[in-house]
Amino acid sequence: MEHPNFRRTPNGTLVLKASKEAQAIGPRKGGYRAKGPEEVGAEACAHVASEGGDASNATLTLSRWKVQFGRYQGQTFHWLMENDVGYAVNLVASHQKERERTGSQSPLMANKDAFTRYASAYPDFVEAVRFHRAFQEARAKSLQPGQEGQALVGFGDFKFETLQGLYESQELKKKRFVNYLRRTAPAPGSQMENAVHYVKKRDRQRASAATAATSSSSSSSSSSSTASVSAAKMGPKSTSQFAAFVSGRRSLSVVEMQAKVKKLAAPKPAFPASFTPALPTRTSEEPTDEELVQAAVHTEE
Template identity: 60%
Template sequence: MLVLSRYTIQFGQYRGQTFKWLLENAVGYTAYLVDSHQKEQEHTACQSMTPMMANKDDLTRYSRAFPDFVKEVRFHRGLEEAKVRSLPPGQEGQDLVGFGKYQSETLQSLYESKDEDKISYVNFLRRMTSDPGTKMEAAIKYICSRDQAGNAAAAAATMAATASTRPARKTTIMARRAASKKLVQATRVQHKRPSRPGMTYRPAPFRSNCRQRNPKRRQRRTPFRPLSFLSSEVTISKE
């Protein structure tokens, strides 16, 4: 392993750097190289021993000596597979978070989780802003889209519930009016006076027992007083 650690990469942007330096300073790039090389070996029947392939083989053998790096390669492969699953429309939640302590969680499982720590983490992402093209930006967009869809569904459910209760309320009001009308008709029939032959009875309109007094129209009259102050004999003076 000491000899392999001094080998240098023969291609790419870190050309000339040792394998040890790559695992210490460019873990993501090295995991991508190792994962892509393993996929090529799995899907290719005849393997050509070119200098580039030999250099990738040496890098893969050297990286297997570090368990943490092996986990990073597995995570990178899972990230690529989840990205392929999230390509169809409506399947964006199948992508992995890809960062933070919940990097192995899918976006859908993180958003729908009932765990208090995950809920607080989602609320934290709602307040964050990120650089374009990063995994954090993808996670924030997914959370915002789910929030908007949830608000729209809640508003539609409220409108549907309101619309369903209006006909029932109208039916109740109409039933009450019909019952009141029947009660009035029954009361009139009970108090109906016997009609004479050839006569029709018309019920008198309802009148209140108390009279409405208008002080402007009905003024108080003074009591009648007899003209006692006049004498019985009236004298007429002639000039």
């Protein structure tokens, strides 16, 4: 059989974890010579023929190619796809990036090229590779200061969404998913745990911002009330007079203010010139600045 029988979860997604058979294979020791593609291809054709298969079937023959690197050296491509999809996904994703940088035709690169051709025939596997690359790129961004939200959710229907995009979305399904994360107790070290941590952190930040805004609003209201009370005590006429005096008149020197005050304070003849009423005695103290300003206001009137 040329097509692998993928292991799947109950919801149909590929199981990435290595099978028990794969876990039983220990690390390979060095000294293994990587065979060239011609030699590996010839061995695969012979393998297919020994099984009674059609050696002209390119997919079948490719499935019997053997891995020339890593812990699974000597295992067929078909076996690898059935027993350790996670390893295979990481292999292809890494090889694709490597191929973007080099055109090497070494035996190892040729073997990886052949495995990538074989594995890419299966849409579910291709999607897993695409997600793996996107996840790694997003993770690199999320490690920058203040960019934690750029990491991908990594699971469920919104696995391609960034944590920030999911949290801030107004779509009903995504809001329900965020509420679910608030209530759940995830397994330690899982992608869900990372998502729950981010959601709760953003919740705390929002609560702190709301508290700060409320405090600022209360402070502003208190300041406005104080200003209103002060204006009420001065009276509308005094307030407008003082404002007009300060904003619309040129500044007076102390000498000019004193002259205006003396002019204003000069007694007016309310009785015959021959009558001189007794005036209250004044101290020799100079008027205060407040008195000078108030006197100037009355003078302008």
